Each structure stands twice: as C-alpha cells, then as structure tokens.
Amino acid sequence: MTKELIKTFQYRITQATASQLVVILYDLADRYLEDACESDEEVQIRDNIYMSGKVIDQLISGLDMQYEVSANLFVIYNHIKRTLISVSVNLNKAELKRVRGLLKNLRESFYEVSKQDTSEPLMKNTQTVYSGLTYSRGGISNETQTDNIENRGFRV
Template sequence: MDKEAIRAFTARITQASRSELVVILYEITLAKIEEAIKAFNENNPDIYEKELKGAQKCVSELMACLDFRYKISYNLMSLYIYVSKQIISALMKRDPITLQYAKSVMQKLLTGFEEVSKNDNSGPLMKNTQQLYAGLTYGKGTLNETYINPNNKSRGFIA
C-alpha cells in the first residue's frame, strides 16, 4: 500500500465511529489483498508476502474485536476463519488463486457493514483528534492538500 493510501486511511480512522472503523478495516484488508495479487503478477514475492501478512493482521483484528454476547459474532468468526485460511493458503502455496474466495467474502461483509455504519450516529470514537478541514492549493507543478485545525489558537493573527 502506498503512502497516500495509508495517509487517507489514517485520516478516516481519526474521524470514524465504531462501525466506520470496521468498514475501514474491511477496506484495508481488501486493499492489501489487491496489492498482493498485483505484486504476484509483477513477480515481486517480498511485497506479495508483506501485503498478505498485513491482510492477515487485519482479519485477526476483526476476530479479536468480536463480542460473543451476540449470536452473529459466532457466524462472523466462522467467516473470518475461512478468510484467514484462504490468505494463509495463498501465502504458503505462493499462489493467489484462493484470494478470490477471501475477497468475495470480505466484499460481501463490507457491503453489509457499510449499511450499518450509515445508521451509526455515535460520532467519532477517538477523542482529542485534530478536526480535518481539507483544502487544495496549487504549487509549481503540483497540487498540495492541507489540513487546518480550527481549534489551534497559535495559527494566524490574534486580535
């Protein structure tokens, strides 16, 4: 995953509610699987392994966050175990064919959790994070993105 994608995910995480964090974790997992497939096709085994291990960590985090007071958690655990096995199989066999199955399951779960997160009005989970306001400025041959925290009193003139 490139630095720009990491930066975008990081910015989204700081502003995300509990259910949006799950959605972001699914998106990161899918992005890492895509990067692994791309690395395999470009004959880059080190990146392939690194991205699959990253996807595996995301799935492990999803497993660790399950609340087993709810019956659906057992069903989700079964799906996460299946996805984990597919990722491990792709890693050990050095063949991304099983990743298509993992992607399919994760994409369906992502769609479901996106719908759940639309109804989540709980607000950002992280407190004391910088409020992001994005703006674009043009530089010599580049387009620069800036973030400004409106609560930062040390910026600009104080009247």
C-alpha cells in the same frame, strides 16, 4: 501501500465511529490483498497477505461472542485466515480474489449498518482537517489545511 494512502486511512480512523471502524478494517484488508494480487514478487505478496491476516485478527478480536452473528462471523474470519495461510504457501492468486470477494460482501453489509450509526467518533481531541477545491488562474487545485496543534492535551 503508499504513504498518501496510509495518511488517508489514518485520517479516516481518527474520524470514525465504531461501525465505520469495522468498514475501514475491511478496506484495509482489501487493499493489502489487492496489493498482493498486483505484485509479482513473492516477498511482497507474502508481506501483504501477512498484513491482511493481521487485519482479520483485529476483526476477530473485536467480536462479542454473546451474539450469534459474532459466532457466524468468527467462522467466516477463521476460514479467511486459513485460506490466507494456504495462499501464503502456494501463492494461488485465484484464492486471493475469492477471499477479496468474501470481504467485499461483508464490507457492504457493515457499510449499510454504519450509515445508520449516529454515534460520535471514537477518538477525541484529534487534528481538524479542512479540505476543498481552490480556483486559480492555472485551474482547480485541491488544498488541505490542518490545525497546527502540537500538544493535543498530552504533556510529558
């Protein structure tokens, strides 16, 4: 994953509500699996599968088992984890594509739910980022401006 993509995920996380955070986790898992599918080196494939498994672990840890849907999601996540472990051993990219399909279906469902979430972002006191297009003689360029807060309320 590129540094620019990591920064994009970091920004999305700082601005996310609880339901949007679940969508971001699905996006992260999918991105790691995409990188694993595109890679030809065994070490990179295994590393990306491992990182995707860590994201699935986060999804599992966020389940509230008081609800029936959580138990159903646990079964699906557990199946995905077992499949990732198997793929890590035999490097079967067809299975990775199948897992990506499962995650995409789940992501779409949670994305629809997140559209209805009107709660505030989970993280407070985060950096403000303004992004937009700037017109100049050379054409259109994309500019990003952040506030220069060195101390976000934390002092040592």
